[in-house]
Amino acid sequence: MSDSSGGEFETLGGWPGLLRELAAGRDLDPAYARAALGQVLEGSATDAQTAAFIFGLKVKGEAPAEIAGLVQAMLAAAAPLELDDPRATLDIVGTGGSRALGGRAFNVSTMAAIVAGGAGAKVCKHGNRKASSTSGSTDLLEALGVEVDLDGPGVARCVREAGVGFAFARVFHPSMRFAAPVRAELGVPTVFNLLGPLAHPGQVGRQVVGVADPSLVNLVAESLLERGVERAWIVNGDELLDELTTTGVNSVVEVRAGQLTRFEIDASTHGMARTTNDELGVGDPGENARVARGILAGEPGPLRDMVVLNAAAGLVVADVAVDLDSGIEAAAASIDSGRAATVLDSIIEVSRSA
Incomplete structure (x- = not known):
């Protein structure tokens, strides 16, 4: 993730804010979910942060909008595959x-x-x-x-x-x-x-x-x-x-x-x-x-x-x-x-x- 994306994650609340949201049982904004997974996929997140993030989602129950944000992060980090149709x-x-x-x-x-x-x-x-x-x-x-x-x-x-x-x-x-x-x-x-x-x-x-x-x-x-x-x-x-x-x-x-x-x-x-x-x-x-x-x-x-x-x-x-x-x-x-x-x-x- 670029510095600007990392800055976006911190602006949204960083790991402390994200984990507080999950602990309270509140769904994440798709942009927050996307930015958090971006941190994981860049290697910037610690194992503890990654584990807390994905298990917090599991315990709360993932929402479709969160999944959409996570998919966006996955595709942004993926190698290109251009199919004909x-x-x-x-x-x-x-x-x-x-x-x-x-x-x-x-x-x-x-x-x-x-x-x-x-x-x-x-x-x-x-x-x-x-x-x-x-x-x-x-x-x-x-x-x-x-x-x-x-x-x-x-x-x-x-x-x-x-x-x-x-x-x-x-x-x-x-x-x-x-x-x-x-x-x-x-x-x-x-x-x-x-x-x-x-x-x-x-x-x-x-x-x-x-x-x-x-x-x-x-x-x-x-x-x-x-x-x-x-x-x-x-x-x-x-x-x-x-x-x-x-x-x-x-x-x-x-x-x-x-x-x-x-x-x-x-x-x-x-x-x-x-x-x-x-x-x-x-x-x-x-x-x-x-x-x-x-x-x-x-x-x-x-x-x-x-x-x-x-x-x-x-x-x-x-x-x-x-x-x-x-x-x-x-x-x-x-x-x-x-x-x-x-x-x-x-x-x-x-x-x-x-």
Whole structure:
């Protein structure tokens, strides 16, 4: 942060004023939240100040306007990512924090992104290494042979030529390293788990955001509404998964045309077999990659259904499919035709030459 920005933070009240506001249970002005996170991302905040800030927000409960200010700070500090048509580009992402599978969840969102790409969506997946599972999106893609450390032009080229690109959070949000030790020591989900999906460096207009904690669904929806996305689904999976699942009824809030709409999805009413969490667990990135290759080769089963279901959601949000049933049909065809596998091969080839 520049000296003038630092001066702005002090003018607003600095750390003492900010912490007094949070301790009193009062929401921060978006500019105050933005300036505070700017201090963190510059490395000017101490670990104690960072911890007090993010935990104070958690205890009070983050407000959408605060989130908007924090997202502004994240994007201001981010490396540039200029996509050809960001408003039409899709991201499928989870916030993490799901413990339903004991950390053994398959990386559904990454595979759903690839399948959606095979069905005609333009996708820029924003992700990181493992959070609540044994394999994050970066871990899985590396195991599949994708070069993940691409800069903005490289990611944009992947989206343009392969249909799907991957923006590694550590490349585009390097300033997050200043908060990493505090996040690790706290050991609980914080506002940063929400900021990852909301602060996509390419500022995509179409998003499927999985949230494990049902109490945060409205906050994420209202934050995306305030950001002005074209269309988004915020999903809370059955049994507190951060994605649509086939184990039961999923809750969804749609952001579209400046409005929020709430509904439920039960995959069993869309032709999919009801499953249990015992059927959904996998192991390390290598096992994730083997399962992923099997799905793309046409192997049936509950994990394929999960991928198809979440890809279908993405296709609806991207306006490639008119409804979930047609999205499911298109996602299944993406796999069965071999187009999804071709997309993965293209991602690998383009990423290695970018």
